Amino acid sequence: MSTSTSKKSSWARRLGLGCLILLTLALVGGCITLRVLDKPRPQAEVGPQADATAERMMAAVDVEAWQRTGAVTWDFGGRQQHLWDRQRQLSRVRWGDHEVLLDLTTRRGVARTGGEAVEGAAADELLEAAWSHWCNDSFWLNPIAKLFDDGTERGLVDGEEGGLLVTYSSGGVTPGDAYLWQLGENDLPTAWRMWTQILPVDGVRASWYDWIDLDTGAKVATRHKTPLFELVLSDVRGAATLAELEPGDDPFSPLTALSADSE
Numbered sequence: 001m002s003t004s005t006s007k008k009s010s011w012a013r014r015l016g017l018g019c020l021i022l023l024t025l026a027l028v029g030g031c032i033t034l035r036v037l038d039k040p041r042p043q044a045e046v047g048p049q050a051d052a053t054a055e056r057m058m059a060a061v062d063v064e065a066w067q068r069t070g071a072v073t074w075d076f077g078g079r080q081q082h083l084w085d086r087q088r089q090l091s092r093v094r095w096g097d098h099e100v101l102l103d104l105t106t107r108r109g110v111a112r113t114g115g116e117a118v119e120g121a122a123a124d125e126l127l128e129a130a131w132s133h134w135c136n137d138s139f140w141l142n143p144i145a146k147l148f149d150d151g152t153e154r155g156l157v158d159g160e161e162g163g164l165l166v167t168y169s170s171g172g173v174t175p176g177d178a179y180l181w182q183l184g185e186n187d188l189p190t191a192w193r194m195w196t197q198i199l200p201v202d203g204v205r206a207s208w209y210d211w212i213d214l215d216t217g218a219k220v221a222t223r224h225k226t227p228l229f230e231l232v233l234s235d236v237r238g239a240a241t242l243a244e245l246e247p248g249d250d251p252f253s254p255l256t257a258l259s260a261d262s263e
Contacts, residue, residue, distance in 0.1 A: 038203060041178055045155050046153060046155040047156075054154050056187040057144055061142070062217050063218070071240075071241060071242040071244070072084050072086065072141070072214070073235065073237050074233050082094075082137060100112075101252055104131075141220060152166055161182065180192055188211070192208065208223075215239050
């Protein structure tokens with residue numbers, strides 16, 4: 001072996017060892033970070049005071065106006081785009097080159113990829129993916145409207161980072177998740193801590209800010225920062241009816257036609 005080849009081999013070994021050390025340090029640092037962020041779920045006192053706090057939160061974001069919001073559209077972090085007809089409980093979910101029109105009551109729907117209809121098992125997978133996207137993304141849009149849903153429990157937590165702990169024992173994709181709401185002036189939420197199946201850390205804190213008013217008067221927070229990620233909801237619009245929000249032909253006509261054919 002030549003001297004130059006020997007030197008190259010030596011440098012390659014050193015580079016490989018250096019990369020391994022950096023990777024190990026990154027993994028160790030990541031584990032330490034996760035341990036620091038990890039927080040156990042606190043004990044909460046269930047009762048009338050907790051329910052009263054929840055009612056004040058709902059008033060702060062004008063849940064009555066949300067109930068008058070018949071249709072809403074938003075972009076979830078640049079990943080999924082939603083159009084939700086709340087009056088008929090129909091949803092259009094777009095991501096990548098996929099589009100799904102979904103009946104949220106029956107979970108039947110119409111799926112397209114690249115503008116072409118998808119059938120069979122491939123369609124079923126897209127419908128399930130759209131349902132999961134909708135469950136997660138609509139919850140981030142306005143979870144405060146769900147504080148008194150069936151299967152929820154509300155409790156107050158004392159302390160500097162106390163607040164209203166809401167646990168969901170049913171519903172959605174990951175029942176059992178819990179959220180500790182922290183409130184600011186006029187009972188408007190400023191953050192929550194999350195204990196969810198999807199996150200690798202318990203008790204991650206996400207801020208709630210950049211609140212906007214929909215045309216109906218309902219308030220929606222559009223920005224959330226955590227130590228792990230930042231989420232932005234953009235192009236958020238709401239109206240009393242789908243026709244007001246999206247003038248023109250009914251975007252759900254292929255889905256309603258499918259429902260009519262099955263009757």
